Amino acid sequence: MYAGGNFGYTLFIPSGGIFRSDDGGATWKNIGWDLHPDFHALAFDPNDSNKVLLGNDGGVYYSTSRGGRTAPETSPCVAGPDAAACLNRTTWVNKNGTVNPATAGVTGRTGLQIAQFTSIGVVPSTLVAPGAQSLRYWGGTQDNGTLRKSVNSGTWFDMTSGDGGQVVVDQTDHSSCGGFGACFVYGTFFGISLYRITDGGAGFFTRRSILSGINQSDRAEFYIPVALNQLNTNQLFTATFRLYRTDNAKAANAADVHFKTISPDLTSGCTGAAPNGARGCFISAIGIGGGTGVYTGSDDGLVFFSPDAMVSDNPTWTRLDLHSQGAGDKHSLPARPVAWIAVDRSNNRVAYLGYNGFNAATPHQPGHVFKTADAGQSWTDISGNLPDSPVNSLTIDPSFPNTLYAATDVGPMVTYDGGAHWAQLGTGFPIVAVDQVDFDSYDRVIGAGTHGRGAWSLIDSVSAPALVLSKVDSGRLVRGGSNIDYTLTLRNIGNAPATGVTITDPIPADTSFVSADAGGVNNGGVVTWSGLSVPFNSSVSVHLTVKIDPGIKAKVSSIVDDGYSATSAQGPSATGSPVVTPIAPLFRFTLAPASQLDGARVGSSVNYKVTLSNTGFNADSYNMSSSGGTFPVSFLDSTCTTPLTTTSTVASGSSTDVCVKVSVPTGTADSTMSTATVTATSVGNPALSASGTVITKAVAVDTLVVDDDSFSTTPVDVQHFYTDALTAAGKSFQVWDLGNDKNLPLNYLKSFKFVVWFTGNSFPSPLGPYESELKAYLDAGGNLFLSGQDLLDQSAGTTAFVRDYLHVTWDGSETQNDKATKHINAIAGTLTDGLASVAYNNAVLGNDFEDQITPNGTAQPIFTDDSGQPDALSFSGGFKVVFLAFPFEGYGAANDSTGRTALINRVYAFFG
Template identity: 30%
Template sequence: MSTSRTYLALALLAAMPVAVQAQVEEQREAGFDVRREWMEQLRAYPFGEYTQNPVYAARAAAFGAPARAASGAASSVQVAPWRSVGPFGFQTSGFYGSSPNADGGRIRTIAIHPTNPSIVYAGSASGGVWRTTNGGATWTPLTDNQCSLNTGSIAIDPVNPNIVYVGTGEPAQSNGCGLLRSFDGGTSWTEINGAGVLAPVNGSQNTRAYRIRVAPSLAGTQNTSVVLYAANNGLHRSTNSGSAWSTVLTGFVTDVEFDPANDNIVWAARAGTGTTANGVYRSTDRGATWLQVYATGTTVQRISLAVSPITPNSVWAVEVVSSRMDKLVRLDGASATPTVLTAQGVYGGQSRLDFGTQGTYDLVLEVDPQDANTVILGGSRMYRSRNGGQSFSLIAYDLHVDWHAFEYAPSDPNVIVGGCDGGVHASYDRGNSWVSRNTNISVTQFYPGIAVHPTIPDFIAGGLQDNSSLWGFGSGFWTMSAPSGDGGWNAFSPTNSNVFWTTSYGTGFIVRVTRNPLGTSISQVQRGFTSTDRKAFLSPMIIDPLNSATLYYATYRLWRTVNEGAQWGILTGDLTRGTGTITSLAVSPVDSRIIWVGTSDGNVQLSQDAGATFTVVSSTLPNRAVTDIAPDAAVPGRAVISHSGTGTGHVYATDDFGVTWANLTGSLPDIPFNAVVMVPGTSRIFAAADVGIYESTDNGASWSAANQGFPNARVLDLVYQAATGNLYASTYGRGLWATTIVAGASVLRGDVNADGAVNAFDASLAQQALVGVLPASAPNPMPRADANCNGVLDSGDVLSILQFAVGAAAPTLCVGKQQ
């Protein structure tokens, strides 16, 4: 039975005003563990943990879904192939970014070709493996359709560099599917789970790869090489180039290294709180058997190792305790005689410039291959020692924080390539100076809550993992809209499309952004509030689609402003079941009095009186986290919602304000679903999941996959741009994507004002639309302005229209044709 709650909204609004903060203060990213727990808890609820491996569960379900093909086969309905819209590098400002160098998404691992330093493989956190053959000028994605894009480690065979090994599952963050192996330099891959050793066969075990190493003396073959694989479920060994595996050291193994002079000698690190087995292990038979030679305390959380050819039979080890760098030691000889290195300079200065407190997440240790006195140590920041580790000084201080990878080129140690939360960066003078290599590599991790400009194609604002909130234009210019650490929800004003709003993980961090329509400059003003409310990692924030002065912000209750953030007040009491947070929020585009709320603990509540009262309407819905609510653009009582978790339905619809619900899940796979969109004026619904995007053309009666050209990435949001017919998807690891929903009727291409002729005035309108100054009275520019039929509005369309107007258009172009 539904219940009602009444709140003194106006009184509360008047009683709790919050003054505007004129200056936008920079925020550091949230703790990585908070981010991970938020994502996992949404999928786990109502259970204690999400034990089913999401990669395997999603993959198995997707293969069984209607019309789904792993290679990205076309949907049976009219959806154009998906295209990546970046960002392909972006500008950030503030203390933690790399400006004027371009930043990118999180890079976890780097591998450099043994003889050609221009060939580099970069493994991203959840965007797969990429390769460059020109030193980072351009990149190519290699694993978009593989079983997992979560990447932990890459190893190139030192003798035959066409053999590449990839360990999936990101350390400290996300699960993988085992090993990916290529014999042709990454063109094709074989998935290997080692009969359950490297990855589960039943979805009950979580695996993350920390390091892969190949024994040099036996390298170069496809069937007899010795390969070692360090992971959170042990150290695993293969003697046939990765085809079969056995576990040779149990526990949480965080690193492994062959001795550079004698690969019979191998070092491994075992960590994990509460056990005396922690420490450094040594093998004298290429990893077949092991002996603990150095014991750490029972509180060590992670250990990273480094070796150098200049000092054979020695290993450096850095220990992390309480997420801080606790000790740096060098172990020498067969007895592993320890020398404690003081590592002065890593802590003790400015906290914003020190090693940090995320050592289980970001940790790098390397020794120069030609100078054992040069030691590299990285955490939040990167440091270099010139005296063997006794003291350190900061390097790469003007680059993004949180370092995960640092590799010397085997053939030229002057060349270094590193990976951090800001992407790929390279040095060509042994670390003295650095340049960005984030050109066309698109591995950003977008959160839910992206916003799309009402009319300009590919103009998007969104929040990212550790790269603040960004705004930009597809493959073009992208920059930061607010220095928010982890960016949050965004929204465009419905009355002034040059104004948009952005948020952060911090409670009440809300910024109003005004864009100069003739350029790329913006002005910002903080329009938020402070609160200690229980909230999700990212709180939903939306704008009333019919009233640009009214915005809503959600914790476990709703906050509202009616004057564009000049004052905020509490609108409701607790809308959850008592312990959850609000995870989805929507105002009807038909009637502003209709407000929908979904929570992490399965509640759906509805107000039909602008928030004065709310009614629980979820009594017949699954007890799972509610991830999205899409109200109908024409029918006030209709809405579609999505649920996370497994074991129940995932997409439901109501036509009567939630009195009854229809389960639309049908043949959709049993995996977490994260977003839904209804296409106005049609019977089409799109639903996005941890794997794949699905479409219904009959209001949810049946579904087919809509994944042509789309990567195997987790999709967290969908937004439909009615003016262009574009559908946008944000992924957690492969950036933003767009597809054009093909209209049934053709249009005269180039006839922007729809007057039946293509002339110079149309070119002017297309140009105005391109820069965002199209008059409000003008018709929607797309798809008419797409004069070259490439699915986007760009400068080529303006040129094509002008050429057609003077009779010089190439006949192969679609301008002037009905298409």
């Protein structure tokens, strides 16, 4: 609370809003009209307390009349459609610059640089259109969206609205969006809210959620970590208390991007505050570099490494933070929050950890930056003379491996000697917390995002190549006597050519040299390629073939190629990560997936697909059988047309699909479950078999209720509003609660004539992961009744599904978003004819985030809000949709003639 200087009875309270009392607290006025919420600071001119400066999450505002509303008001100003008549009499002047919302053009600048950046990403100049005057930057900002800097001015544009968390730029691709910039940009709001942008920022609010496969009920950081594999930009990682990976991050449709869970809980498992005092047990950092290994770090101080998390769906994880004597051992890592993990782009055994907190919290384990050169078997404290202050991010200079850049709470720091000595990076930088630094090696530019002083950049005039060395085998299964074909690729991500390049590769143990291309010479068991050149932003590849010893011992399970490296005449060099090629047994195979659940209408059948992968050295075929379950099971070929009992021959390293048909007998009771075990047995070695289960649910009713209300920071269980109304209307139904199982089977969904889908407070983009399924359901002639709050907010309403299936035109701006209403008004001549005006109860969900909509095509508006704008529609074509852009649960009372039951009856009459 602030007291207003020479106005002794004037009081201000800034919090979620800003309120003023002119009578010592007897009455209060809201003076926060049309301002950003969350107010933190207020100050007066000591000589004239009419002059007030106000600070909130949106910046700084100024008034010469105590914020306005100083004239007498004849009646109280209360919330409602006429509130603007008095609430908007405020006098705040925006001191943060002004923008024309219609054109996004800047109409005024103040030079105030106070953005709170939580992340920063630099777009290399090679990805910026010719003629641009500067680099492009991206950054997530607290409460002010994810921003993109113009390449030709100092203007930053909010591309997403909301809270800007992490931002990650794909530094390799600009062609797929017409050369506008780095096409693929990944970001987050707060919570589990990962999205992607694919147009390089050419349009506003074009982000699309990519959450399929991620359990949104997981414990998670406020801003979840995100890491992109820059050597394979289809591979993206994110984390909650466990690690997720997608291998199709650049899929054509965002809804098709799917994440796999690739770890158990990699924290200590707490559900409240962490044992070390951190906010919780969440993964806070992901480290990826060369090879196939991945590191994780958590807020509760745990560090893990997997050597195969880039390539395996069931990786091996090893904890790294404890020494042999446990947490009290002085050689263990600090039990403080791990803020960042930087991994060498070529050699994943070299990694650095950056720690938050202060040494006093772990006096026996001090330090803020630690290095490993052996994948975490041992660690060295390289904090040197770093201030005892949180380190928030780390970046390795790929041209000079002993150079490391650190974002700290006291500014950006640098070491040029591997951590022996640290110094402030550059000059002229304010003493302020830096949340993140990003290094563009193509231009040698560092971007720094500060918490309160905006974004900064530093350009290094040094010209140097930056070498990244990688190696893969051909992927063929091998045994004694087999050849292994390796490809070594050397990339130059620096700003100068690499000349006089030499690549060396020792012949692996238990193998012999066969051949090398590009002039490679084997001398004493080491193959050398000399005299190579790699232009900047380019790469060269060489090939090596070795033969596994025919008499290799049975105890040898793999061939490990390690120790390969590259040097250049300019000095920069690289050492690669180990490449492990397993020795395959004669016969081995897998069956996937291990379990499937779907459904079918009684009297019909459902087809499942199982994939048999031959991971043995010899070709093989497989006998199919089933056991258990109450529904008949049969097997067909991959087209689900030709019956089979034994598959065709499957070559080594190949796979085949088998169709498993489950028939649901007529007369089966609704919701009956049948669990059958499907078994494949090797013909080449009948002792080998693999099994999976298929679980089938019978459908004998017409309606499926899909409960999608769990994915919110303020979830409210509203299922009973729908089930009560359906029951009162005499409708039988099944319920699928996505909060319990996010994987809604498509054939099961298609088994219902009607689908009632609600999202409650779920945000953002609750429909995003299910748009492809809903398209398939509607394309088959389905009937969808959809309702929710904030369903369309930002770009969630700009998808092709919303446009072509819900038949809503939505521009992604705030024009129609969050338009509170007190009444829902029926429209004559539509399915709501005669329902009149019904009170809307926003207390059910505790929010007032109803939307207005613009129906397109032949869709009809069926309700309007207080302002007369449509907020619901119906569509009839090859399928039927009734969409409420407000929560059905807030509509009227339970059973009155104009309430929810009456509306359900109207909807079903429309569906027919």
